[in-house]
Amino acid sequence: MHIDPLEKKWMYVVGFMTAVMIGSMAYAAIMLNMHPPSNVETIDPKTLHLSGEFAEDNLGATTNPDGSVTVRMVAARYSFYPQMIEVPADTDVKFRITSPDVLHGVHVPFTNMSTMVVPGYVSEVNTRFSREGEAQFLCNEYCGLGHDYMWSKLKVVPKG
Amino acid sequence: MYDKSKSVALANLWVAFAAFFVAIILGLYQVMNRSGLFPELESHELYFASVSTHGVLMGFVLTTFFIMGFGYYTATTTLKRPLWNKGLAWVAFLVALSGTVMAAIPLLTGKASILYTFYPPLMAHPMFYIGATLLVVGSWIWCLEMIMSVITWRRDNPGKVVPLAMYGTTANAIMWLWTSAGVAIEMLFQLIPWSLGLMDTIDPGLARTLFSWTLHAIVYFWLFPAYIAMYTILPKMAGGRLFSDEMGRVAFIMLLVLSVPIGFHHLYMDPQQSAGFKFLHMLGTFGVAIPTLLTGFTVLASLEGAGRLRGGQGLFGWITALNWKEPMVVAGMLALFMLIAGGWGGMINASYSMNTLVHNTQWVTGHFHLIFAGTTVIMYLAVAYHLWPKLTGRRLASRGMAVFQLWLWMIGMMVLTMPWHVLGLLGQPRRISSTPYDSPLVQQWDPHELAMIVGGAILLFSALLFVLNLLMSHAARKLDSVSDDDWAIAVYPPMSVPKSMNGFVLWNGILTVWMIVAYGIPIVQLLILDAPGSMPWGY
Numbered sequence: 001m002h003i004d005p006l007e008k009k010w011m012y013v014v015g016f017m018t019a020v021m022i023g024s025m026a027y028a029a030i031m032l033n034m035h036p037p038s039n040v041e042t043i044d045p046k047t048l049h050l051s052g053e054f055a056e057d058n059l060g061a062t063t064n065p066d067g068s069v070t071v072r073m074v075a076a077r078y079s080f081y082p083q084m085i086e087v088p089a090d091t092d093v094k095f096r097i098t099s100p101d102v103l104h105g106v107h108v109p110f111t112n113m114s115t116m117v118v119p120g121y122v123s124e125v126n127t128r129f130s131r132e133g134e135a136q137f138l139c140n141e142y143c144g145l146g147h148d149y150m151w152s153k154l155k156v157v158p159k160g
Numbered sequence: 161m162y163d164k165s166k167s168v169a170l171a172n173l174w175v176a177f178a179a180f181f182v183a184i185i186l187g188l189y190q191v192m193n194r195s196g197l198f199p200e201l202e203s204h205e206l207y208f209a210s211v212s213t214h215g216v217l218m219g220f221v222l223t224t225f226f227i228m229g230f231g232y233y234t235a236t237t238t239l240k241r242p243l244w245n246k247g248l249a250w251v252a253f254l255v256a257l258s259g260t261v262m263a264a265i266p267l268l269t270g271k272a273s274i275l276y277t278f279y280p281p282l283m284a285h286p287m288f289y290i291g292a293t294l295l296v297v298g299s300w301i302w303c304l305e306m307i308m309s310v311i312t313w314r315r316d317n318p319g320k321v322v323p324l325a326m327y328g329t330t331a332n333a334i335m336w337l338w339t340s341a342g343v344a345i346e347m348l349f350q351l352i353p354w355s356l357g358l359m360d361t362i363d364p365g366l367a368r369t370l371f372s373w374t375l376h377a378i379v380y381f382w383l384f385p386a387y388i389a390m391y392t393i394l395p396k397m398a399g400g401r402l403f404s405d406e407m408g409r410v411a412f413i414m415l416l417v418l419s420v421p422i423g424f425h426h427l428y429m430d431p432q433q434s435a436g437f438k439f440l441h442m443l444g445t446f447g448v449a450i451p452t453l454l455t456g457f458t459v460l461a462s463l464e465g466a467g468r469l470r471g472g473q474g475l476f477g478w479i480t481a482l483n484w485k486e487p488m489v490v491a492g493m494l495a496l497f498m499l500i501a502g503g504w505g506g507m508i509n510a511s512y513s514m515n516t517l518v519h520n521t522q523w524v525t526g527h528f529h530l531i532f533a534g535t536t537v538i539m540y541l542a543v544a545y546h547l548w549p550k551l552t553g554r555r556l557a558s559r560g561m562a563v564f565q566l567w568l569w570m571i572g573m574m575v576l577t578m579p580w581h582v583l584g585l586l587g588q589p590r591r592i593s594s595t596p597y598d599s600p601l602v603q604q605w606d607p608h609e610l611a612m613i614v615g616g617a618i619l620l621f622s623a624l625l626f627v628l629n630l631l632m633s634h635a636a637r638k639l640d641s642v643s644d645d646d647w648a649i650a651v652y653p654p655m656s657v658p659k660s661m662n663g664f665v666l667w668n669g670i671l672t673v674w675m676i677v678a679y680g681i682p683i684v685q686l687l688i689l690d691a692p693g694s695m696p697w698g699y
Contacts, residue, residue, distance in 0.1 A: 001406050001661075002652045007457065014453045022446050025512045029439060034513045036428040038435040044692035102281050102697045103364060105429070105520045109587020109601060112516040116429045118365050119281060120691035123431040136599050140520035140589035142275055144282065144699040145204040148592045 037115040039124035045100045049074070054098055061087055068092040075104040075117040077144055080137045080152040088159040089132050095125040105141030108154055116141060129156045163242040164644065165232045168249045170551045172229030173544060175257060176222045177627060180537075183217035184623045186210045191576075191616040195609040196594055207593035208273040208699070215276030216267060218533070220295055221260050223382045226540050228252065228302045230385050231329050233547060235309045237644040238323040244308040248301055256298025262291030273699055275591065277375070278351065280367045281694035286355040293347045296340050303333040314663075321654050322662055324408050325392035325647055331412040332384035334664055338420045338671060339381055342373025342679070354696065361693025365432030366686045372423035373679055380419040380448075382532060386539035387411065390459045390492055393546060396648035397488035400466025405650035407458045409661045414451040417667050418444055421678035425510050429519045432691070437682050438512065444678070445510045452503060456496060463492065465651070487562040491542030494570040495535045501574075502530035505581060520591075523584020526577040533619075534573040538566060541626055548633050550642050557632035561625055568622035576615025579608035 028034040048054040053072055060082050061071045068091060074081045075097055087093050097106060097117050104117040110131075115123040129135075139150035192198050193207050232249055236242060243249055265287060266272040272284035310322060310330045322330070346367055354362045391408040395401055402408070424441035427433050467478025483489050505527040508514050518524060545562045549555060556562065586604050588595070595602050595609075660666045 001658065002404070002654075003406065004404060004461075006461070007404060007407060010457045011454070014450055017453075018446055018450060021507065021511075022443060025442065028513045029435075035435040036438060036512065036516060037431060038433060038438060039431050040434050040689070041431070042689060042691040045694055046692065102694075103279055103368075105589070107520065107587070107589065110517075114429055114516045114519050116427075116431065116520075118368065118431055119694045120363060121365055121431040136597060136601070138587065138589050138597065140591075142208070142279060142282075142591040144697070145208060145273070148204070148594045148596055151597050 037123055037125045039122060041122040041124070042120055043098050043122050045098070045119040048098060048100055053096070056081075061085055068094065070094045070096065073097045073106075075099045075106060075139070075150075077101050078139075078146040078150040080106065080139075080150070083152040084155065085137075085153070086155045086157055087129060089129055089156050090159050091128060093127055093129065095123075095127070097123045097125075102143045103141050104139050104143050104150070106137050107140045108135050108137055111135070113137075114140075129154075132156045132158060162236065162240065163246065164236040165243050165246055165249055166551045168246075168253060169229045169232040169547075171253055172225045172232070173547070173551075175253075175260070176225035176229065176540075177544065177630065179217040179221035179225070179260075181623055181627050183214045183222070184620050186214040186217075188613075188616040188620045190214065191612045193593055194595075195613055197610070197613070202594060204593050205270055205273070208275070209267065209270040211591065211593075212273050212275050213264075213267045216263060216292070219276050219378075219382075220292065222537075222540075224256060224295060224299050226543075227332070227381065227385055228256070228299065230388075230543060230547070231302060231306055231333070233551070234325050234329050234388070235306060238326040238647060239309060239313045241313065244305055244312055248305055252298045252301035252305065254298075255301065256295050259291045259294025259296075259298060262294060263288050264291070266291075277371065278346075278367070280351060280354070280362050280364050281697050282699050283355055283696035286352065289347055289351045289355055293344070293352070296344060296347075299336065299340070303337050306330055306333040319656070321657050323392075323647065324402075324405050324650075325388055327409060327662075328384060328388040328391070328412045331416045331664065332381060332388075334668065335377060335384070335416045335419060336381045338675070339374050339377035342370045342423070346370035346374075361695055363686070363691050363693055365430070365691055366683070368427060368430060369433065369679075369682060369686060372426045373420070374423070375426050376423040376445075377419035379528070379532060380415050383536050384412075384415065385543070386495065386536045387415075387455055389488070389539050389543050389546075390455065390495070392648050393543070393646065394459065394488050394492040394648070395462040395466060396646055397486050397546070398463050398466035398482060398492070400462055400469055402648045402650040403458050403461035403465060405652070405654050406657065406661065407454055409657065411451040411454050411458075413661070413664075413667055414454075415448070416664070417671050417674070418448040418451070420671065421674045422448060424678075424682075425515070428512065428515050432686065433682060437678070440678060442510065442512045444674075446507075449503070449507070452499070456499065459492065459496065462648075463489070485559065485563060487545040487559065487566055488542045490563050490566045491538045494566060495538050498530050498534035498538070498570065498573065502527055502534060502577075506531065518584050520589060521584035522580045522588045522590050525590045526580030526584060529580070530573060530577045534570070534577070538569055538573075541566060541569065544626075544630060546646070548630060549639060550644060550646075552634060553642055554633055554638050555636040557629050557636045561629055565622050565625040565629065568618055568625070572615050572618030572622055574615075575618060576612050579611040579615070583608050 107114040135154045266285040272288035274282045422444035467481040470481045472478030472481030
């Protein structure tokens with residue numbers, strides 16, 4: 001087998017680049033605990049609205065004893081419910097979201113609040129918002145002909 | 161003379177390019193609708209039926225038929241003997257074509273507006289699922305044809321090295337069998353029985369996992385013939401030699417082994433898979449960048465050699481010395497340019513952590529259009545220009561128009577996809593037909609929406625020139641003789657290669673183990689978890 005010396009050098013460069021990229025991601029994952037939302041938890045999409053944490057009365061933001069906030073939302077055609085969420089800035093926020101109908105995706109532009117919402121499963125995202133003001137939850141997965149109209153509001157208010 | 165199966169190759173290629181042309185008209189309509197500048201055009205029903213058809217035609221029909229047609233030409237002319245079973249090639253064609261027609265009817269009548277990624281629990285007409293499955297079955301017959309052609313050739317030529325183009329084609333056939341298994345399981349055990357009413361509910365988490373099995377490696381199925389052309393046709397057309405035959409084999413083997421067990425990078429944001437498996441798939445995803453980086457080097461080195469043979473001097477002089485009047489050379493250089501641009505974007509999508517910011521935004525649409533519709537399709541177009549005289553026995557109607565068309569294609573693709581990347585970073589979701597959000601964000605998007613229409617129009621014009629050129633070539637002057645031995649020769653043609661680089665047994669073994677870990681365990685976990693199912697939904 002013939003390998004040109006120049007080619008050999010390039011292989012080292014490729015190996016080095018790949019190692020740097022994988023290494024930086026491994027560092028972020030292991031040392032900074034940065035993982036994509038991976039909460040393997042099931043729920044029955046047919047009955048989730050009847051009782052439990054995703055019944056209408058239990059939706060929205062609640063402040064926990066430790067000061068962090070938990071937001072429970074239902075993503076259903078064609079909005080996120082409740083349609084307005086208010087959270088304090090610079091506070092740990094845990095989103096718990098599920099869908100009673102089809103696939104949805106939720107993203108707040110310019111933030112890492114992003115997850116798929118798959119019926120039958122509960123999605124969980126842990127994040128913090130540093131910028132105060134109004135932002136939007138946009139549905140970013142095709143969910144039917146009204147997909148464009150699926151969005152709702154997020155208000156980040158001063159902490160306190 | 162042996163039978164080169166030219167008519168079956170030509171039939172496959174014409175179906176591919178007819179689908180391509182229809183899909184590109186839909187593409188222009190889609191950017192116009194989406195921009196919001198033509199309110200009289202706007203229709204959600206039409207838009208999503210159109211997007212679904214565009215995706216199926218470009219992703220499944222253009223690619224599958226092109227790969228089959230190119231494969232028949234490659235098998236006969238590199239092995240210098242007829243196909244293993246010529247009749248079977250026509251069977252594959254007819255099965256795939258009837259599947260395409262079956263899927264097209266519900267698509268065009270708005271009965272399958274679920275996009276080409278299917279997305280259960282949205283449900284389409286059963287005919288759509290059955291048609292799409294038949295298209296895949298047709299491609300499996302092609303895989304059998306390719307694999308058996310090589311096996312019988314090796315039996316009759318013991319110890320000889322399988323020509324690189326055919327080695328790559330066989331690697332692609334084997335990879336496609338592995339790849340398509342995921343979607344086949346989803347179709348046969350989930351979507352088809354569910355759409356026929358034999359099952360009440362479906363687990364969308366499992367369906368997404370099975371689809372991700374196919375979804376990443378399918379893009380390598382599409383990309384493979386582009387790489388084969390870069391390694392085995394481009395150097396010769398540039399007037400040089402292939403820099404390294406062995407490195408081509410290494411790249412093909414790596415693509416075969418690494419492409420399939422990495423599909424979870426499409427599921428980074430999904431709740432039904434745990435972080436550990438996502439991380440494992442991320443490692444393989446970055447591994448699969450290696451064969452692409454090796455390919456870029458080898459192809460550019462081959463082109464540099466050709467440029468220097470033509471008198472190019474200095475660090476960059478070889479570039480201007482290249483034969484820029486040869487469509488294959490132009491396409492090869494432009495394809496590499498788009499591959500570099502799109503590849504870096506891909507690294508961000510593939511990133512375990514950064515993906516969060518761009519997931520399902522228009523950035524992703526920009527990325528895969530640049531790599532697929534850019535790099536891959538421009539090579540398909542150049543291969544068509546290369547093959548047409550060989551398949552028809554007639555001159556290409558206009559080589560000048562071909563070169564012009566390829567440049568237009570690259571320009572159109574850049575004008576289309578650069579704004580999409582920006583829109584994605586500005587938070588615009590993909591797969592929307594309009595932007596009715598009450599937010600200052602929308603104003604930031606407007607100028608980019610205008611640019612993408614210009615890109616779409618350039619691409620449609622370019623595609624029109626391409627199809628016209630091929631059509632006119634059927635009436636062009638007959639050639640006295642055509643060469644079917646236009647395959648590139650390596651600088652050091654391999655007299656012998658290690659056994660593992662002349663066959664696939666070892667690699668299939670490694671892939672089996674890897675697939676059991678990467679997909680077997682997560683699928684078994686989902687089956688044990690047995691998430692409550694979803695009812696079918698319309699759209």
